[in-house]
Amino acid sequence: MTVHHELAAGQVVAGLSLADLDAVVDGLLAGVAALSGSQASARLADVSRSAAKLSAYRVALVAKIQASQVWRDNDPNATPASFLRGELALDHSEAKADLRAAESCERFPELAQACRDGRVARDKMDAILRVGLRTTQRERALPRFLNIFIDLAASAPMSALRKALDLWADQIDPITTATDENAAHQRRELHVVQLGDGVKLDGFFGKTQGMHIMAALNGALDKQWRDTTAKTGSSGNGNSEVSGDGSVVQVQRVAGSTARQRADAFIDAIITPILAHNLLPTAGGAPATICVTIPLERLQNPHQGADPEGVAASITSGTLRLGSATLRATNGPGDTIISTHTATELSCDATVQRVVLSPAGKPLDIGRKTRVIPEHIRTALIIRDDGCIFPGCEKPPAWTHSHHIHHWSQGGPTSLNNLALLCPRHHHKIHTNNIPITLSADGKPQVHTQHRTPDRK
Ligand SMILES: [Zn+2]
Ligand SMILES: [Zn+2]
Known part of the structure; x- marks a missing residue:
């Protein structure tokens, strides 16, 4: 089924409704199965244009609602935004975007026309208005640049339009760039939460500190790859990459997801060297490090469960924790239980100190710290x-x-x-x-x- 309505500009079509549009779309959907790949690709461009046109209709309806005052019919305290939120189940930012688009129809007829022509999609229109109307400085400058942004919106992807808008805003209105930057920096935070089975990091950094983190983490990942490559030599089975000076560098693919590789690089190339080189002394002058405590008999018999009588006695005497392997940061607030397995692994290659305890847990004899591997x-x-x-x-x-x-x-x-x-x-x-x-x-x-x-x- 095809429906054709050739309309001259300004011509009013009586008796047409969105139900007709539904019928057209249903007909088109039914025909998709019969399309060839190239026909489907040709249709796709048309669909984007029709979607932009339809959103122009939506914006025109919102403008009508706003002008008609219908939004205060039931509630004298209502605003156009609260009316739209209630009627259409929109959230606040969506309702604001609708109203901003509606208001701009009159102020910027060339933008409204581009939307109507199907040249500028609704999300691009929103991006132009959101960035362009944010401050009075930008608002004043926008008309001079609007046609440039419309052309860009029609020809370039969203990411390119956003980038151009951000650069434009920074150069027209440098103060807001600085204010935004500072506001983001003020939001910086890093949470390190000790959970039952591990430690969770969660944080936010402004651009400058954030880029320091990116540089360090990317460097750590790169170092892992390059050190591995240096050992493998050029015969490695990695991917070739041309470096800045034109020489070809082999980059080894490391097993595991990128997030897991980054986690390993963070520990192996950033955290471990900092602790190993004693770069972070504690207030007492002792270097920050991690410390495992484990009874010798558990290292010697890792699979053997404890004698229940002994456990009962140590609960009573308050020395229960001395029976398990624990891990702590020497400068941290608390310890965490680790398996005998992990204690064994960590003590394979470590500095070890023998502490003889009384049954009540008091140190009786303290040995020297010795490196396990000379x-x-x-x-x-x-x-x-x-x-x-x-x-x-x-x-x-x-x-x-x-x-x-x-x-x-x-x-x-x-x-x-x-x-x-x-x-x-x-x-x-x-x-x-x-x-x-x-x-x-x-x-x-x-x-x-x-x-x-x-x-x-
Ligand atoms: Zn290995
Ligand atoms: Zn080992």
């Missing part, structure tokens, strides 16, 4: 393993932990043939899945990824 052994490990030993992993030595194949708390020696380099991700995987590592005849560690043993017996 420097010379770490150096030998780097020469032997040259980075993470997990099959297919290319993380270089700087990104690795030294893992005890047989944990030191269970009698495993800190010697070359009981150690292997693993990146944080694979170190975690090895501990979580109990993946065995053996040394081959030539002294190289081998990961047996097939032999997973369950956590618990």
